Amino acid sequence: xxxxxxxxxxxxxxxxxxxxxxxxxxxxxxxxxxxxxxxxxxxxxxxxxxxxxxxxxxxxxxxxxxxxxxxxxxxxxxxxxxxxxxxxxxxxxxxxxxxxxxxxxxxxxxxxxxxxxxxxxxxxxxxxxxxxxxxxxxxxxxxxxxxxxxxxxxxxxxxxxxxxxxxxxxxxxxxxxxxxxxxxxxxxxxxxxxxxxxxxxxxxxxxxxxxxxxxxxxxxxxxxxxxxxxxxxxxxxxxxxxxxxxxxxxxxxxxxxxxxxxxxxxxxxxxxxxxxxxxxxxxxxxxxxxxxxxxxxxxxxxxxxxxxxxxxxxxxxxxxxxxxxxxxxxxxxxxxxxxxxx
Amino acid sequence: xxxxxxxxxxxxxxxxxxxxxxxxxxxxxxxxxxxxxxxxxxxxxxxxxxxxxxxxxxxxxxxxxxxxxxxxxxxxxxxxxxxxxxxxxxxxxxxxxxxxxxxxxxxxxxxxxxxxxxxxxxxxxxxxxxxxxxxxxxxxxxxxxxxxxxxxxxxxxxxxxxxxxxxxxxxxxxxxxxxxxxxxxxxxxxxxxxxxxxxxxxxxxxxxxxxxxxxxxxxxxxxxxxxxxxxxxxxxxxxxxxxxxxxxxxxxxxxxxxxxxxxxxxxxxxxxxxxxxxxxxxxxxxxxxxxxxxxxxxxxxxxxxxxxxxxxxxxxxxxxxxxxxxxxxxxxxxxxxxxxxxxxxxxxxxxxxxxxxxxxxxxxxxxxxxxxxxxxxxxxxxxxxxxxxxxxxxxxxxxxxxxxxxxxxxxxxxxxxxxxxxxxxxxxxxxxxxxxxxxxxxxxxxxxxxxxxxxxxxxxxxxxxxxxxxxxxxxxxxxxxxxxxxxxx
Numbered sequence: 001x002x003x004x005x006x007x008x009x010x011x012x013x014x015x016x017x018x019x020x021x022x023x024x025x026x027x028x029x030x031x032x033x034x035x036x037x038x039x040x041x042x043x044x045x046x047x048x049x050x051x052x053x054x055x056x057x058x059x060x061x062x063x064x065x066x067x068x069x070x071x072x073x074x075x076x077x078x079x080x081x082x083x084x085x086x087x088x089x090x091x092x093x094x095x096x097x098x099x100x101x102x103x104x105x106x107x108x109x110x111x112x113x114x115x116x117x118x119x120x121x122x123x124x125x126x127x128x129x130x131x132x133x134x135x136x137x138x139x140x141x142x143x144x145x146x147x148x149x150x151x152x153x154x155x156x157x158x159x160x161x162x163x164x165x166x167x168x169x170x171x172x173x174x175x176x177x178x179x180x181x182x183x184x185x186x187x188x189x190x191x192x193x194x195x196x197x198x199x200x201x202x203x204x205x206x207x208x209x210x211x212x213x214x215x216x217x218x219x220x221x222x223x224x225x226x227x228x229x230x231x232x233x234x235x236x237x238x239x240x241x242x243x244x245x246x247x248x249x250x251x252x253x254x255x256x257x258x259x260x261x262x263x264x265x266x267x268x269x270x271x272x273x274x275x276x277x278x279x280x281x282x283x284x285x286x287x288x289x290x291x292x293x294x295x296x297x298x299x300x301x302x303x304x305x306x307x308x309x310x311x312x313x314x315x316x317x318x319x320x321x322x323x324x325x326x327x328x329x330x331x332x333x334x335x336x337x338x339x340x341x342x
Numbered sequence: 343x344x345x346x347x348x349x350x351x352x353x354x355x356x357x358x359x360x361x362x363x364x365x366x367x368x369x370x371x372x373x374x375x376x377x378x379x380x381x382x383x384x385x386x387x388x389x390x391x392x393x394x395x396x397x398x399x400x401x402x403x404x405x406x407x408x409x410x411x412x413x414x415x416x417x418x419x420x421x422x423x424x425x426x427x428x429x430x431x432x433x434x435x436x437x438x439x440x441x442x443x444x445x446x447x448x449x450x451x452x453x454x455x456x457x458x459x460x461x462x463x464x465x466x467x468x469x470x471x472x473x474x475x476x477x478x479x480x481x482x483x484x485x486x487x488x489x490x491x492x493x494x495x496x497x498x499x500x501x502x503x504x505x506x507x508x509x510x511x512x513x514x515x516x517x518x519x520x521x522x523x524x525x526x527x528x529x530x531x532x533x534x535x536x537x538x539x540x541x542x543x544x545x546x547x548x549x550x551x552x553x554x555x556x557x558x559x560x561x562x563x564x565x566x567x568x569x570x571x572x573x574x575x576x577x578x579x580x581x582x583x584x585x586x587x588x589x590x591x592x593x594x595x596x597x598x599x600x601x602x603x604x605x606x607x608x609x610x611x612x613x614x615x616x617x618x619x620x621x622x623x624x625x626x627x628x629x630x631x632x633x634x635x636x637x638x639x640x641x642x643x644x645x646x647x648x649x650x651x652x653x654x655x656x657x658x659x660x661x662x663x664x665x666x667x668x669x670x671x672x673x674x675x676x677x678x679x680x681x682x683x684x685x686x687x688x689x690x691x692x693x694x695x696x697x698x699x700x701x702x703x704x705x706x707x708x709x710x711x712x713x714x715x716x717x718x719x720x721x722x723x724x725x726x727x728x729x730x731x732x733x734x735x736x737x738x739x740x741x742x743x744x745x746x747x748x749x750x751x752x753x754x755x756x757x758x759x760x761x762x763x764x765x766x767x768x769x770x771x772x773x774x775x776x777x778x779x780x781x782x783x784x785x786x787x788x789x790x791x792x793x794x795x796x797x798x799x800x801x802x803x804x805x806x807x808x809x810x811x812x813x814x815x816x817x818x819x820x821x822x823x824x825x826x827x828x829x830x831x
Contacts, residue, residue, distance in 0.1 A: 197451040199444040202433075206441050209430035216392070216428045217442040218413030276432035330480055331606075 023270035026321060027285040031292060038296040045299045052178060056246065058291035059180040060085075060239045061258070065265040065283040066184075066191045067235030070228045072266055073195075075208040075275030076126055076133035078229060081236040081262055083144035084118045085255040088240025090152055093250040097161035104166050112237040118144055119233020123226030141259065145252075152252035159248025170245030180242045184284070187235060191280045204228055208275020264311060265290050268318040290314070343368045343532045344389070344420065344501045349398035351384055358384040360557040361398065366501060366532040371523065373543040373564065374536045375576055376553035382536050383425070385553070386505045389534070390422040391415030413442070421499030425506040425536075427486035429478040436461040436474035439493045464492040469518060482628050483674070484511050491522060502526055503534045508542060512626040512788050513823070520546055538766070539789075540569045552576055576764070592798065593617035595653075596782035597669070597751045599638060602647035607633045608806040611647070615751065615799075620773060620783040622797030624790070625826045629803040631786045632674055635753045638784075639671040640664045652750055668750030672740050672757060674786070686727060713742035737769070745776070752776065755786045770796060790819055802826050 039046035064081050071078045088111040095107055118140065125136035159167060172179045195201035203224050207214040214221050244250050269286025271278025290311060297307045348361040359381045366372055376382050387393040388400070391409030399406045402418055409415045415422075429438050436457045437444075445456040461474035470488050478489065487507060494502055502523065508516045523546060527533050535547055543550060544564055552559040552575040559575050597615040602608070608630035615621045623631045636642045638649050643659045650656070651667040661671075731739065737757065744752065757773070758766040773796065777783050787793050793800055800817040802810035802825035810825035 197449075199446070199450070199452055202437060202441065202444060202452060205433060206430045206437075209432040210428065213428035213430055214441075216390070216412050216422075216424070218411065218416045219442050220413070272432070276430065329477075 023322070023325060024279070024282045024285060027269060027282065027289055031285070031289055034289070034292050034296055038299055042299045045296065050295075050299075054288075054292055054295050055181045056178050057295065058288045059178070059184040060242050060246070061261055061265055061291060062184045062284040062287035063187050063235055063239045063242065064258070064262040065269065065287045066188050066280045067232035067239075068262050068266050069269075069271050069278060069280045069283040070191065070195070070204065071133070071232045072263075072271050072273060073204050073208045073275055073278060074225055074228050075211065076225065076228070077137065077263065077273075078119075078122060078133070078232050079137040079259045079263075080118065080122060080140040080144055081232065081239075082255045082258040083141050083148065084115050084233055084236035085240045085243055085258065086252065087118075087144055087148040087151070088112075088115050088237040089244040089250050089254045090148055090157070090240075090252055092241050093157040093162060093244045094151075094155075096163055096166055097157045100163050104163070104169070107166075108238075108241050111241045112234050115237020115240065116230050116234035118236070119230040120226065122233065123229030126229065127222040127225035145256070149252045154252075156249065156251040157244075162244075162248055166245055167248055168245075170242065170247070180246060183238070183242065187238070188280055188284045191231075195280060200224065200227070205276055208272075209277070261290065261311075262287075264315050267315055270318070270322065272322070286318075343403060344418075345401040346385075346388070347399045347401060349385075349388060349395040349400070351381075351388060351393060351395050358556050359388070359395070360555075362553070362556070362558050363398075364551055364558070364561075366534055368500075368530045368532050369527055370549065371527050371533040371535055371547040373547035373550040374534060374553065375540075375543065375550055375572060380553040380576070381556040382553060383505065384556075386422060386424075386503055386534075386536060389415065389420055389501070389503050391420070416442075416497065419498075419500030420503065421494035421497045421501070422503040423487070423490045423494055423505065423507045427483065427490050429481075429486055429489060431479035432477060434475050435472055435478055435481075435489055438478050438489055439464065439474075439496050443497075460496065461492065464495050467495065468492060468522060484515050484628065487511060487519075488515075491519065495522070495526075499526070499531060501532045501534070503536075505536045506538065508537060508539060512628075512826075513790075514626070514827075516542065540572055543572070544569070592619040593780060596651065597638070597784065598650040599634075600648045600650075602634065602637060602649065603645050604633060604637050604642060605645045607642075608637075608803070611803070611808045613801050613808060613811060615782040615784050617750070617780045617782050618777050619798045620777050620785055620796055621799045621801055622793040623784060623786045623801050623803060624788075624793045624822050625803035626788075629826070630806040631803050632755050634803070635671060635755055635784070635786060638664070639669055639753060641671075665747070670744035670747060670749035670752050672737075672744055672752070672754045674755035674759065713746050714739075716742075735765075738765070741769070741772070749781065751782045751784065753784045753786075756788065757785060758787075758789070758792060790822060793817075793822065794819065 035046065044050055064085070068078060068081060091114060092107050092111045095102055095110070096104070122133075122137050122140055125131045125140070126133045129136075131139075169179055174182055177185075195204065203214070203219045206217065206219060207221055207224055211221065240254075243254060265287035266278075266283045267273055267286070268289060269278065269282035269284070271283055293310060293314065294307055297310065298304075302310075344366045346362055346364040348363055349359055350357070350361055351359040362381070362385060364372075364374075364385070374382050374385065384393060388395055388409075391412045391414050394409070400409065401407070407414075407418060409418070430441065433441070436454075439461055440457050445453040445460065447453040447456075458474050465472050465474070465488075468488060468491065470485075472485060472488065478486065481489065491507070504523065507519060511519060520542075523533055523535070533546075535543065537543055547564055549561060550564050550567070550572065551561040552572070554576065594617055595614045596617045599614070600612050602611045611630075611634055613621070623634070625631050633642065637644045637658070640656065640658055640660045640663060648655055649658060651664070651669055654667055656663055656667060664671075737759075741754075741757070752773075754773070758769050770792070773783055773785065785793075785796060787796075794817055797817065798814050800810070800812045800814075800822055801808060802812070802822055804826055810821070812821060812825075
């Protein structure tokens with residue numbers, strides 16, 4: 001291979017990555033349009049406190065979307081995240097309300113571990129027992145919520161019952177940025193780095209791209225799938241703490257139905273639902289876009305019911321954009337193949 | 343180096359391998375011959391750690407080993423090139439090569455630059471201009487195979503197992519592959535070569551082990567055998583001529599393709615196929631043959647030109663329309679395009695016969711049984727999933743699926759790819775019979791003997807253009823090869 005051909009390959013190369021970048025650029029453009037239009041109609045939307053609210057609102061969903069992405073790239077899905085958020089939020093709040101002396105870091109760690117344990121169960125069901133993820137996690141969605149309800153027995157924990165130090169976690173600023181946003185950002189960067197740079201991360205993509213080939217390549221598929229579900233569960237546990245600290249009022253119904261918001265964010269963010277491609281950055285941007293729209297529609301005084309329809313339209317638009325890009329890429333690859341042949 | 347001692351393996355009631363012993367020596371290429379279902383693929387999967395034997399032992403350098411999975415086999419230095427390439431379509435070519443053993447740098451990070459340079463090195467060694475950064479999706483089967491070979495090369499394999507690697511390759515690509523295999527062999531690598539092409543075994547290998555019904559018939563030096571001896575060992579009987587095409591009087595024009603163009607793929611392709619005629623579409627892999635077939639059938643849109651079937655013009659872009667006009671397409675990649683692998687045999691055969699979207703179970707079964715018998719498909723029950731069938735039998739099911747519709751024009755893409763000699767002869771006999779019954783057959787094939795033996799007319803494509811249209815009498819090996827490689831005859 002001569003230097004010249006290597007150079008042309010380098011310039012024309014990275015098609016897959018460029019597409020991913022284009023895909024994420026699309027969401028950024030959508031975000032800019034959204035903020036621009038809404039800000040023009042109502043400048044309060046773009047005020048520091050307005051933006052702060054949007055970021056705070058998206059922090060929990062973004063954290064969950066990052067975890068969900070780890071699972072979705074392996075051609076699986078975790079529907080149980082909302083229930084895990086629920087049990088973690090309620091469990092953490094209950095412990096703090098009943099035993100105010102327990103150190104807060106211990107409670108946070110406990111919640112994350114609880115979430116991870118739920119994730120392990122999902123992972124074993126899917127990776128080892130070979131139950132389809134859709135069914136397995138639908139089962140744990142109900143099971144975990146049921147445990148949550150039994151534990152709560154109708155009880156509700158109020159902000160007044162919680163130590164002020166814990167509630168501050170949900171609203172305190174570090175260097176002008178709300179703590180939950182920092183947490184979400186840290187999670188995002190760590191997961192993004194790992195997926196891109198660590199062999200284990202690359203193997204998750206391989207598993208989602210072709211499970212059979214992954215086995216033949218000697219990838220420990222079961223172990224990786226269990227790890228992905230465990231990480232997703234742990235992040236759901238963390239999101240539960242964030243939820244409890246932010247809202248203070250917690251009962252057994254916390255986060256009910258949020259799994260669909262999370263999956264919507266992931267899909268809108270360009271993560272292929274059949275695995276193998278997509279990034280956590282896209283998923284987080286998707287989460288930001290969806291909560292941005294919710295806030296914008298409220299600011300624009302659009303009926304709350306219409307918001308659901310808008311979210312739906314957005315998911316469809318995202319899928320159509322993906323199809324369009326896939327077709328264009330296919331055409332580009334076809335041309336390239338012909339050129340290579342000559 | 344690597345040896346099998348009386349290895350057995352059963353799947354349910356089917357005994358795939360019976361006390362098979364095999365020795366692979368360093369610096370030697372060993373051929374594995376046998377008909378479809380003789381147990382070759384099972385043997386390969388035992389060597390690669392996918393299956394574990396029920397009985398017997400594997401010896402590595404004289405010591406017994408157990409492979410608990412593909413990772414163990416790879417660690418022992420066994421690299422396998424499978425018949426069906428196993429790539430990750432979403433990932434880059436470079437990453438496909440190194441998946442499972444990425445080069446690392448600090449903090450355990452994947453070293454992308456090293457991955458890229460090493461991939462470029464490998465492609466330079468193979469002499470192919472593939473871009474390591476492009477995704478594997480959309481690569482032709484030949485290119486996919488090359489990526490697989492690069493993968494095996496990158497592993498510094500001590501044992502290289504090739505399971506019908508040449509099935510999808512054209513002449514120059516096969517020569518390149520053999521060059522690589524020979525150089526690995528000369529470096530002390532043990533090579534196991536599984537193929538249906540006898541000439542290739544003789545060209546590459548020193549010894550051959552023949553399997554029949556899961557048991558070893560014999561291991562011989564190839565120098566002591568003639569191809570006829572080998573065929574007799576494989577099938578246990580003598581075969582009549584391999585390509586029994588009977589001359590048939592061509593009837594009316596059944597398929598007429600005029601100036602067909604798909605931008606960037608093929609240009610200005612015109613030809614006719616008459617009823618009772620077999621026209622072969624020859625050319626190198628990537629010349630655009632399959633793409634022409636897809637456009638004729640309406641899977642891909644055409645940018646210009648026209649297609650007439652039985653005098654009626656097709657609007658194009660609609661397989662339903664083509665099917666209604668009496669065109670059937672048996673695709674090259676039967677796994678992906680021709681069969682629903684998890685459905686039963688009868689369902690698959692019945693699939694093209696949807697009437698108002700409904701299947702009639704009784705009619706379906708009757709028709710399936712009919713065609714399965716006519717094509718001599720080997721199966722336990724018509725309700726078995728197609729996945730459990732061997733390659734040749736899968737191909738027969740695809741054929742049965744389309745023939746059950748009684749088409750007027752049959753397009754077959756590499757109809758005998760990865761099929762053993764016995765089944766191949768059956769497929770040829772069948773195509774010949776069908777043509778005699780008045781079917782127009784357009785056959786895409788990379789195997790020259792098949793083209794020359796079967797075709798009434800040979801159409802040759804080169805880089806997206808139709809460069810020759812030779813009647814049977816004028817078609818010679820030299821002329822077809824010259825046209826396919828773009829040299830003036």
